[in-house]
Amino acid sequence: MTEKQRTEFFEVFEVFSKRTPSAAMQYQFSLLAPNHELAAVMAQENFMRREPVADIWVVKRSDIRKMTEDERESLARLDNKDYRTTKGYGYLKKKWREYEQGMLDEKEILSWGEESK
Incomplete structure (x- = not known):
């Protein structure tokens, strides 16, 4: 069998386990x-005699698709997931403090009426 026939007959497979x-x-x-x-x-023959295996995946290399540069760039905008972690809410303490400082208490509101008299 020549090299060309061998490359046309055989395919490359990737093994995962x-x-x-x-x-x-x-x-x-x-x-x-x-x-x-x-x-x-x-793949099974290669693994079963060496170590215990629960599952083996065999995938044709030509079926594996990697992301293009444009697709990888689109992932960057999805990377901001701070809202999913508690540290993502750290700014709320500052906002709450600003809100409380802006709130009016009863004495201040009543004092406005006194000034207009």
Whole structure:
């Protein structure tokens, strides 16, 4: 089999796995296989003899899509999520103080009436 035939026949697959059902999925390695089924079998054979695995994902490299520069820039405007954390409300103490200082008490209101007499 020539190099050109090999590259046309085999595809590159990326393998991800997690050790326990609650663990995060982690990238492991790439492999060459003619189809998804054989890639999954090769990934299982590689892992099952080394360590316990709860799940394995096998994804064709050509199916993985990364974000464009424009898409990454659009994420910047979504990054302001201070309102979701308690520190995002830190400015309210200052606003409340300004509001209280601006409030009028009963004596001040009654004093206005005295001045006009």
